[in-house]
Amino acid sequence: MRITTSMLTSNYQSNMTKNLNNIQKIQNQLSSGKEISRPSDNPYKVSRTMQMYTEIGANKQYNENIKDISNWLDTTDTSLNQMGNVFARVRELLVTAGNGAYGGDERKAIQDEIKERVNEMSQILNTNFDGVYIFGGTKTTSKPTIVNSDGELCYADKDGNAVNKTAAGVNIELTNPITDGGTKTINSMEKSGDTVTVIIADNTDPANPVETPVNIDLSSVDLTATPPVTEESLFKIALNAQGFNDDAVERLASMVPSFNALDQMGSDLNVEVSQGVLINYNKNAVDLLEGSGTNVVDTLNKIITNLGSGGDVSKITGECLGEVDDIIKNLLKNRAEVGAMQNRMESAQDKNESENLDMTDILSKTEDIDFTEKMIQYSTMQTVYMAALQTSAKILPATILDYL
Template sequence: MRITNSMLVSNYMNNMQRNLGNMSTLQNQLATGKTIQRASENPYIAVRTMQLNAEISANKQYNSNITDASNWLDTTDTALGQANNIMARIKELSVKAGNGSYSENEIGAIKDEIVEKVKEFGQVLNTSFDGNFIFGGSKSTSKPVGVDDNGNISFIDKNGNPIDMDKIKDVNDPNKIVYDQISSSLKTEISQGVTVEYNKTAVEILNYKDSKGNDTSVINTMSDLVKCLGVASGETKGTITLSDGTTTINGSDDALKYISGKMTEDITAIASNVSQIRSNVGAMQNRMESAKTTNEDQSYNMTSILSNTDDIDFAEKTMEYSILQTVYIATLQTSSKILNKTLLDYM
């Protein structure tokens, strides 16, 4: 086949343009640090990069969820520790009052301190974190409980009004709705498809089983304790009926006997319930720590894979660019010798 001068020129121009194109690609890669600039250059890398970026973004959200839940649980653990300390003090005071060696005035002072401790217990149940009441369930924007001046605890609605516990069996009653909100669990997603509960509620803390295994509540127990102390201190006269509707207390001796017996047992059961809840919170904290470690490992691995997929090796690309630049210069030098000269070269 006859090779003409125009063919030489055409081949030369094609090769030079190809070389310039390769140099341009490498320049863009060196400038951006990325393997491709648009999806059409390598659809597989483009799709893989988008998938990895989406997974990394989701993992960041999971990490944020884990951190928020961990902080919530830390606050819960601290509050439950305070609740246990309060119950320990109430038990200590109840034992003192029940031993029969204190005067009515002294028992009255014990009663006053216990009322203050019950109020303090209510404050613990209204502990907030980041603007939310941690024991309020889904009703976390308002306090779950209230305590009056006499130490009576009650669940309250968003306006601070006590709910009627006799009406919580009616599913359509507003009191039932508020109660269910307070008792509801909060959940968060810590990895793909893995959702965990991270809260404890005032309902769990205030409801417990007594020494005989019967369901009862801190609300009734504290109310009965204060009533008995009122009788023992002489502040309340006559016979009183306790929260169960059947137990009656008649006189100081009867009150002190009940305090040293049933009341002390119930307070011990309350403290045990709080301790059990705190133990569950500790297990949740451990799970969150494990989840955070796993999350951080996954983030590191995915970031490494993304870098290997999408990022260039600067040393390698710099060497490639240097080689192409050398080839380009050599091409220009060679072309000046093999391409025909024009008349201008002789002028």
């Protein structure tokens, strides 16, 4: 086959283009430090790299979760320690109150201190971490407890009203009673099943107020009716007839969700610390106030009552002392569980950091270049390129006239 000058020139240009493309590719790799710059370079490595970036990003978020929960648990542990100190002091005071030589004045002084301990207990239960009430369950934006006007520790709804369990259901005591502008006031309401009972007190005779229960059946709510039957409309029908205006009724109807406050405060909080691994990390007010089978609120009220005039001192050193011991055991149990969770968080963090290092190493091996190897390749390509230029400089200029 006859080889023409045009064929040599064409092959030369094609090969030189390939050489230059290879040099450019290696230059891009050396400047970026990455093996690939576009999916077409190596689709498998691109897919693998994207997957590794996703996993590393998720792992970093898991690590942030672990750090946040570790701080949360540290705060919880400190609060539980403070509660333990409160009840250790209460126990000490109960033992002291049993001294037969103590009179009414000494017991009154002990009663006053225990009342202050009730306030301190509420303050601890309302501990806030990073804008969240740690003992509020899923009710994290408002205080879980208050001390009412009678000095009793109570659960609280979002508006600061006292919420208490009753034999029939849940009772809400209004911090700011609702009035009709005259002698009638609404101080509380109770929910049992679907029925809300509003207690209206008529204070025409302040010494002998008359209480009238008004029942509202929430099962009658029908949003498909014309007009729709809502909770608010049912409250208006029942309470407008008692002389309360719409503003007062709307305020009362807006408190219906507060009947679920106890369920919210008793809820668990979970966090994901690894793919598919959820950990419950909170202790809530219900765990601490009722977890031992002894109701802390009832015990404290019983202690305060029996320290007053006419109280039974034998209950102080007997029944009440035993209940305080149960409460302290429950606090120690919860604190031990928090300690176990702290250990688990430390273990999870170590595992997370180890996984991050492993995945970063795999990612580096997948997308990063070996600079030594690439420099050798670059030098080789430069040598090939220079050799091609020198060879072409000698061969391509030659023509048949050079041989005549």
